[in-house]
Amino acid sequence: MAQTQTISFVASDVSGQKTAVIDDVPVDATIKELVDSVLPRMQLPNNDVEGRPLTYHPLNETKGRHLHAVERVGDSIQPQDHIIFQPNIDAG
């Protein structure tokens, strides 16, 4: 069976007070797939108060740019990069 290449990196929530090592991320996964998979494991909400999906724009702090949902992990994140999950959130 063919082995999928994976990478590891560090990720934080938007306030920077919750940080985790993310391991075994397939390089051919999209950023959207990454976000959908990692958020619940970091105990971060992925829906808004009305149950609609929240939009997160991960920031690759090491490279200083936001990552797009359709980008491939292997093209946008290097091992040991620091990713910050930044949501668009509504206060009311």
Add this chain to the structure above:
Amino acid sequence: MSKWCFMGDCYHYTLELQRRDSSLLGQVPVKPDWEPALQCCLFTAIRSGRLPPVMEMDPYRILPVWDRQLGRPYVVGVRVVFLKNGRSERYSAEISTSYFREQAQRASSHYVENGSLNPGEVFWYRVSAFLQRPELPGEEAKTSNITVREIARPLPLGKKSLKDLVSNSVFFGQAEPHEADFPVFVPRQVLAELVSLTADADGANEIGGVLIGKLYRDTASSEIMAEVTAQIGAEHTRSRIDRLTFTAETWTAARAAIDLRGDDELMVGWWHTHNFMKETCKGCNKSEEGNCPSPAFMSSHDVHFQRTAFSRPWNIALVIGDCPHSGVDYALFGWRHGRVSPRPFHILDESIPPAE
């Protein structure tokens, strides 16, 4: 304990909603978000000195506390047992069924819509717990093998005298003091700046920002406190009369401002305004009758905002309301047993240097 359930929460929960006359409205399955409650349990143990100041979530079990009068499946709460080495109890805490209140309120809206419950009518709820079988594995996703290991860092605690800070402050707030609340100090000049920004805001649209500051441990006890040092106005937001969206660019700009200050400050919370009364209360005379509600409250969107961006137990939210009749009013909110609650705080006239 079932053979398939050793860790985490192995139960599913149902809310039973009743009218005041005990007639049944219906039953609603709910999935509690235990994360804020678990973090508050941990923080309480740290504040009391029972645990070192590291937000490290040990493996835990959540066990129902059965209602002795009604019997199973009714519960009066749950007991969280944090385990040492995955086996022996390290510490534990109880969470009451009031933790389900917001979910019960959301569930009640269905009965209001279908006419079973009148708007504003009081109802009761009971919580039932049922052991659940593990879910069968779904289709293998490409990302299913991803693992997440939280990095347990010691809290960045300086040292200050709580007594000295209190003596330089004025205790403020309409909410009753609660033992679960840790001391929070907000400089008077920061409040004055926010009041001024609110009053000067163009129109009734909401504005907001991030509260930054530091955490300290009292020199005379194990108590932990937060001191706000400044506010950073939110840029790149989308705003209207009843919404304020913090975008990814808002967070990037706030982070850049903190880095520029170079003082290792934390995002301890956030603030925003409720200026809608500038529009909705034009020509209203409720304030003259003395029954004008305060605009300084947390909406369901605000509570969710707090959960999404500021879920640590020391994170706070300041809401500033502006009413054309009663003027500018503010209130502080924070985590209490895993729920966002109004809380008092200290208005700091003059800070003190950290202890050596």
